[in-house]
Amino acid sequence: MSKITIDHDGTSFTLQRETVARVDTKKCINCGTCRENCPVDAITEAQRRICRICPSCTEQPGMTPQQMDDFCTKQSCTTACPLGISPQGYIGLAKCGKEEEAWKQIWKKNPLPSVCARICHHPCEQVCKRGALVDEPMAIRDLKRYLSDTVKWERPAYPRLHDERVAVVGAGPAGLSAGHFLSTLGYDVTIFEPNMEPGGMLVRAIPEFRLDRDAVRRDIKKLQDAGLKIQCGAILGKKQLKELQDEYDAVIIAAGKPHGKEITWVPKWNYDGVYTAIQFMDFANNNQNTYRMPAQNFVVDDAEGVVIGGGSVALDAARTAVRLGAKKVTCVCLEEGDNVPAHAWERKEAEEEGITIIEGWSPKAYTGRVNTLEGIDFVKVTNFKKDENGKITFDTDASQTMHMPCTFEITAIGQYADNIFPAEDGETVFYAGDIAGGPSSVIDALASGRKAAFAVDAALMGRKLRNASTDHEIVQAPMEEKIYPCNRRKVRLTPRPMTDPAVRVLNFDDVERTFTQKEAYNEELRCLGCGYALIDPEKCIGCGVCQTLCPKGDVITMVKREEA
Numbered sequence: 001m002s003k004i005t006i007d008h009d010g011t012s013f014t015l016q017r018e019t020v021a022r023v024d025t026k027k028c029i030n031c032g033t034c035r036e037n038c039p040v041d042a043i044t045e046a047q048r049r050i051c052r053i054c055p056s057c058t059e060q061p062g063m064t065p066q067q068m069d070d071f072c073t074k075q076s077c078t079t080a081c082p083l084g085i086s087p088q089g090y091i092g093l094a095k096c097g098k099e100e101e102a103w104k105q106i107w108k109k110n111p112l113p114s115v116c117a118r119i120c121h122h123p124c125e126q127v128c129k130r131g132a133l134v135d136e137p138m139a140i141r142d143l144k145r146y147l148s149d150t151v152k153w154e155r156p157a158y159p160r161l162h163d164e165r166v167a168v169v170g171a172g173p174a175g176l177s178a179g180h181f182l183s184t185l186g187y188d189v190t191i192f193e194p195n196m197e198p199g200g201m202l203v204r205a206i207p208e209f210r211l212d213r214d215a216v217r218r219d220i221k222k223l224q225d226a227g228l229k230i231q232c233g234a235i236l237g238k239k240q241l242k243e244l245q246d247e248y249d250a251v252i253i254a255a256g257k258p259h260g261k262e263i264t265w266v267p268k269w270n271y272d273g274v275y276t277a278i279q280f281m282d283f284a285n286n287n288q289n290t291y292r293m294p295a296q297n298f299v300v301d302d303a304e305g306v307v308i309g310g311g312s313v314a315l316d317a318a319r320t321a322v323r324l325g326a327k328k329v330t331c332v333c334l335e336e337g338d339n340v341p342a343h344a345w346e347r348k349e350a351e352e353e354g355i356t357i358i359e360g361w362s363p364k365a366y367t368g369r370v371n372t373l374e375g376i377d378f379v380k381v382t383n384f385k386k387d388e389n390g391k392i393t394f395d396t397d398a399s400q401t402m403h404m405p406c407t408f409e410i411t412a413i414g415q416y417a418d419n420i421f422p423a424e425d426g427e428t429v430f431y432a433g434d435i436a437g438g439p440s441s442v443i444d445a446l447a448s449g450r451k452a453a454f455a456v457d458a459a460l461m462g463r464k465l466r467n468a469s470t471d472h473e474i475v476q477a478p479m480e481e482k483i484y485p486c487n488r489r490k491v492r493l494t495p496r497p498m499t500d501p502a503v504r505v506l507n508f509d510d511v512e513r514t515f516t517q518k519e520a521y522n523e524e525l526r527c528l529g530c531g532y533a534l535i536d537p538e539k540c541i542g543c544g545v546c547q548t549l550c551p552k553g554d555v556i557t558m559v560k561r562e563e564a
Contacts, residue, residue: 002017004017006040015541020537020541020558020559020561021544021547021558022535023532024556024557025481028552028555029529030086030529031086031089031105032086034546034556037546038545039543039545042539042540043534043546044472045079045475045533045534046481046532047076047474047476047531048477048482048530048531049069049483050071050072050129050483050485051483051484052485053065057485072477073475075474077128077138077140078531079127079472079474080126081124082123082444082446082447083443084109087143091524091527093551094143095524099150099151100153101552103151103153106147107153111176111219111223111446112216112442114149114216115211115215115216115219116443117141117148117215118141119210121343122140122141125139125141129528130527138527139523142496142497142520143515145514146517154225155222158183159186162185162187164188164249164460165190165247165249166182166248166249167189167244167248167250168182168192168251168252169191169244170192170253170254171198171230171232172200172202172256172433173445173446173449174254174449175200175432175433176220176223176228177450178456179191179228180449180453181449182457183223185457189229192236193230195232199220200256201256202442204281204282205278205316206316207316209319209504236420248428249428250429252452254431255417255418255433256415257416257417257434258415259278260276260411260412260414263363263411268366271371273408275409276411277313277316277410280320281316284320284324300326301325303407304326304328305318305321305406305407306404306410307331307409308376309333309411309412309413310331312341312346313412314410314412315342315350318331319355321408323507328356329356330406331350332358332363332378333357333360333361334381334384336360336381337359339384349511360381361378361380361402362379362396363376363378364377364401367403374407376403376406376409378404381396382397417435430456432448436452481532483528483530485528491526494519499511533555544558
């Protein structure tokens with residue numbers, strides 16, 4: 001029996017321990033459950049080296065031993081996820097037949113898992129070590145989609161632990177996330193949404209061929225069934241916001257940026273046929289056919305259109321226009337090359353559907369007759385720069401011009417928020433999502449909502465919650481844990497199920513399809529198992545919490561300290 005001294009809040013006490021925890025590294029799936037729940041921070045994430053000395057061993061370039069060591073702890077799929085979800089963890093559970101446990105691992109940290117399984121930009125895949133060092137990254141999002149569409153599991157009811165009440169303004173991803181995590185902590189939460197359906201930009205701006213509305217409604221209904229209150233049709237002005245501050249103990253503003261920016265500095269920017277991407281998608285998603293006034297028709301069928309912008313929203317709008325019958329759609333953006341903001345797979349899908357993308361041009365003037373758009377003049381962009389805050393500056397070359405005929409134009413250059421809200425966080429007012437600044441993807445909005453929820457809890461309870469799911473470092477595994485890719489190349493990437501471009505442009509059905517069980521299992525086999533939980537026997541107090549909570553169940557044993 002050994003003793004260990006623990007320091008806690010300035011107080012020291014001594015514990016006697018007979019055993020400590022030991023991890024079977026061959027069975028550990030690196031889900032993070034033990035690490036996140038260890039009361040004394042005795043568990044870290046260890047990442048194995050992946051041998052890359054032989055240049056011809058894999059399709060990726062070789063590395064020196066020092067480069068392998070440096071790359072080993074640079075990043076992992078667990079640290080790349082803004083919500084701290086461990087893809088290796090739920091993939092490992094699914095692979096050994098524990099699909100419900102795998103789904104619970106996602107549910108614990110992501111209130112909109114079916115949504116993210118369809119539209120997350122999957123930063124975890126971008127750092128997947130199989131993709132970086134062997135062949136292709138794991139199809140992590142596709143595996144999440146398989147689980148979301150096949151596992152039937154009801155979220156348990158939220159606990160009620162506190163008398164304090166919190167109001168959330170906006171039922172988009174950030175607001176729903178804030179409401180979920182506050183409800184999980186035991187608060188009475190009500191979300192106020194101005195539209196008649198919750199979801200925010202998920203239902204307003206994202207086309208159905210990318211995000212099935214049933215998936216959105218399924219996720220939100222589970223939150224409501226668990227006890228989250230959402231009040232739709234709640235139009236808030238400054239007076240109503242002040243009333244919320246008086247009535248509730250805290251208010252989170254997650255109203256997003258619901259208005260599309262317009263190119264007001266270009267002559268004739270308000271011609272008929274000129275829309276912002278938000279307006280255009282609103283009409284398309286709600287089957288509306290008029291804009292601004294009854295005399296102006298929302299006409300796209302058999303027309304030529306231009307989309308100004310090169311991001312995800314621009315390509316969504318362009319692809320939507322094609323499905324509405326436009327005979328030609330061209331995206332024109334300021335950026336060139338790697339500066340174009342759209343992801344590579346988004347661009348590939350758009351180009352497969354006949355959309356042309358022209359880089360490095362800025363609009364100079366709209367042309368037409370009697371307020372009716374007939375074309376756009378562009379000028380060549382030079383000296384394009386984008387600073388660390390995302391601010392863009394550029395010059396133009398007046399000698400290089402381009403004219404594009406069109407009868408409708410969609411402006412996708414960004415969005416802005418309503419001006420009724422306070423300028424910054426206050427004593428009882430907090431911000432989350434797009435309106436708070438920072439990255440604007442759905443997964444980032446969910447992470448922002450969680451951060452706001454923890455800030456509210458800290459303010460109301462006078463404490464700071466430990467966020468072990470995202471705040472952790474990676475250590476290097478011992479040399480004997482090294483992975484050799486030549487032993488792992490027998491299973492090839494499972495192709496993402498996609499509808500043929502010639503068929504998918506005819507309707508708004510899902511472009512992507514869900515893995516079959518066999519396809520999902522084949523993909524699960526590709527995981528290299530880069531990481532595992534590493535326990536420090538000098539810190540471990542032998543409480544057994546890790547062994548009790550391990551979802552796989554056969555990973556952790558309690559042994560005498562000398563054996564550890």
